[in-house]
Amino acid sequence: EDQVTQSPEALRLQEGESSSLNCSYTVSGLRGLFWYRQDPGKGPEFLFTLYSAGEEKEKERLKATLTKKESFLHITAPKPEDSATYLCAATSYTGANSKLTFGKGITLSVRP
Amino acid sequence: SQTIHQWPATLVQPVGSPLSLECTVEGTSNPNLYWYRQAAGRGLQLLFYSVGIGQISSEVPQNLSASRPQDRQFILSSKKLLLSDSGFYLCAWSVGTAGTQYFGPGTRLLVL
Numbered sequence: 533e534d535q536v537t538q539s540p541e542a543l544r545l546q547e548g549e550s551s552s553l554n555c556s557y558t559v560s561g562l563r564g565l566f567w568y569r570q571d572p573g574k575g576p577e578f579l580f581t582l583y584s585a586g587e588e589k590e591k592e593r594l595k596a597t598l599t600k601k602e603s604f605l606h607i608t609a610p611k612p613e614d615s616a617t618y619l620c621a622a623t624s625y626t627g628a629n630s631k632l633t634f635g636k637g638i639t640l641s642v643r644p
Numbered sequence: 645s646q647t648i649h650q651w652p653a654t655l656v657q658p659v660g661s662p663l664s665l666e667c668t669v670e671g672t673s674n675p676n677l678y679w680y681r682q683a684a685g686r687g688l689q690l691l692f693y694s695v696g697i698g699q700i701s702s703e704v705p706q707n708l709s710a711s712r713p714q715d716r717q718f719i720l721s722s723k724k725l726l727l728s729d730s731g732f733y734l735c736a737w738s739v740g741t742a743g744t745q746y747f748g749p750g751t752r753l754l755v756l
Contacts, residue, residue: 575734575747634687
């Protein structure tokens with residue numbers, strides 16, 4: 533069974549204090565690794581898709597990286613508006629239709 | 645550009661009452677459609693997905709059902725709600741089975 537584990541569950545940072553969020557995955561043939569941002573009471577907002585180990589993608593203060601077992605979301609010099617829950621999800625080649633397996637999310641709080 | 649709508653945004657229903665949540669997508673044709681439930685402290689749980697009109701696959705046995713009467717319309721229903729049906733319901737769409745899933749704003753359901 534596919535599994536996605538995110539750590540830590542919650543992270544509190546000071547504005548400007550860079551850090552990384554971890555996503556470990558166990559899937560039968562990774563088809564894609566996805567990162568989403570979710571604000572309270574809203575639907576997840578798509579950030580990145582990574583397909584193969586070694587791939588990196590950047591958007592503003594965020595950079596996502598992928599290895600064969602993990603993905604990291606690096607946040608450089610975060611601002612209070614980066615506070616949100618960050619979700620990681622993986623899809624595999626098993627089955628006729630790709631099914632996203634989500635982690636429980638990491639709640640990030642950035643203090644001014 | 646593509647847009648996904650969900651309504652209602654919030655719903656309070658008594659136990660045993662029926663349920664109908666609606667999701668519509670604009671700006672794309674023949675999308676894959678998904679219903680998820682998000683409970684506090686737990687990851688997103690896939691409930692149903694559809695690859696075309698009238699084609700529904702169920703992931704979790706429960707008292708909920710889904711229908712796709714039109715290409716870009718996805719409906720989540722129940723004949724009799726349970727307390728355990730409370731949660732945040734999210735609709736998503738993708739192009740193809742491996743495409744990135746994009747989420748709607750969600751419906752908060754409280755069953756009393």
